[in-house]
Amino acid sequence: MPGSRPVLDVRDVTKVYGEGDTLVRALDGVTLRVDRADYVAIMGSSGSGKSTLMNILGCLDVPSTGAYLIDGVDVGSLSDSQLALVRNRLIGFVFQAFNLIPRTSAVANVELPLAYSGIRSAERRRRAMFALDLVGLADRAGHQPNQLSGGQQQRVAVARALVTEPALLLADEPTGNLDSHATEEVLAVFEDLNAAGRTIVLITHEDEVGARADRLITLFDGRIVS
């Protein structure tokens, strides 16, 4: 029943860090619905709560108050192992800081989510190489993260997020470290995935990247302003 139920349903979520005088409201009552096959860009200045929202959407963090539903399931009610399953099967996450595993080759990094979903070694290698090829790094498969440039590391991270073909792709500044050519390639990959019915939410501060999305959300001081 596509369209009948939102993929992401964020209901009046707040996230508070610290307490007393040092209390910071990173998110202050955010309500957001993202339907299947949407392509959403979140923009906002530094400190507006973009990354906090993204971490909650990616099930990496939990909201202080409010509810968050993926495919109609309240994430707050899931057990630890169910959450692991959600992260592995439903979500592909691209971090701003790449977060590749050090001293481990690019292809092994890309294979990791597949390994956790129990896919056999040969199939894993094939799909990882395909994903690396997609981001133009097939010839760097054996390199370790510290042998790759920032842009290349980011593309490995994108390949790792894509490799499980998740229904929901969350990307925190995925093109932040890429040149215009690589940016174009990654965005083309995103558009292909979107056309194939996958939901994409990304954070960006580049207007031209935001303009490619179907929908633009602007955050300011932890609230959605448009």
Next chain:
Amino acid sequence: MSPWEILRFALRGIGANKLRSSLTMLGILIGVAAVILLVAVGNGSAKAISDRIEALGTNTLTVMSTSRGSGGLTMAVAGALDDPVLAPDVASVSPVVSTSATLTYDGSDHEVSAFVGTTPDWFTASNFGVGSGSAFTADDEAQARRVTVIGQTVAEELFPGIDPVGVQVTIGGALFTVVGVLEEKSSSGFQDANDTAVAPISAVRQVIAGYGALSSILVEARGSGMVDTAQSEITTILDRKLPAGSSGTAAYRIQNASQLLETQTETADTFTTLLGAVAAISLLVGGIGITNIMLVTVTERTREIGIRKALGAPRRVILTQFLIEATLLSVIGGGLGVAAAVLGSRFEIVGVRPVIVPSSVVLALGVSILIGLFFGGLPAARAARLRPIDALRYE
């Protein structure tokens, strides 16, 4: 994820950090090897002591005079001890005169600390076998023939490369014919038991020692179980022959080899306990080292655990991977430690040949592996429980 797959992950985790992994294993290796070797050295020295005492003969009693000079032990006293009625448990009695003497042969001379004059029974009682040639006989003793049996050290010093049997040596100005060489015997510490020469007591008294008191009387019991009864039997005879002096001190004392053995074994046991305590401390220190490096390793990898969780790794898989890594490091490190200890025990350490105690191997290995598992597993379990974002932000 299959266990096999997790094992491969763990192996990759160890391989990704070769220096850290080898340092961890080195720490465990040293801890395990130190404990095993220390206990082995203690055990080895205890064993060496009891071997030496057993070599002296455990079913013998040595009667010695407490008063210096004349009037002590005489041949008559020795003869009285050899009494099948009053002392039925005594197998043989050997009177002994012992003096230092210089042996000269072909221009070279050698000083022995113990030139022993005795009867043929002495050889069996003191557990000294004759290697080449033969011992002197009762007839030699009766005729005061100048024949001698020399120890290994004397044979090596005085007759390098020659068979000494049949050769004549000068001892204290008189010519003695070497009739045999004693078998080599392990010696107890300060004195070289092989640096000796044995001759008939009649000849020795005639040539060097004179007809004064005996040095000691070696009494052999019929069996190791009869030593104590033999001792009380000879005590009865000696008390009659050698009454205590006016001050009430006994004129003689009896040294019991099996008592000596018991005392020495107790000493050796104390020594082993002491070394065990040292080993326990080194195990503790080694354990703290293992704890330290395991804690650092896992804490350093908290970020990695966060990444793995963000990619959908279940807590169980992460925990299993880190437990396998900790197990492998501890087991390989411990195994190498045992190998190092076994290798090390083949060499003499501070003059002692170590003898490995199996229980120390089990203990050292077990404790190291348990510590490795616990302190490798605990922080990993803690990190795996964190929310991915908290693990990722961990510094």
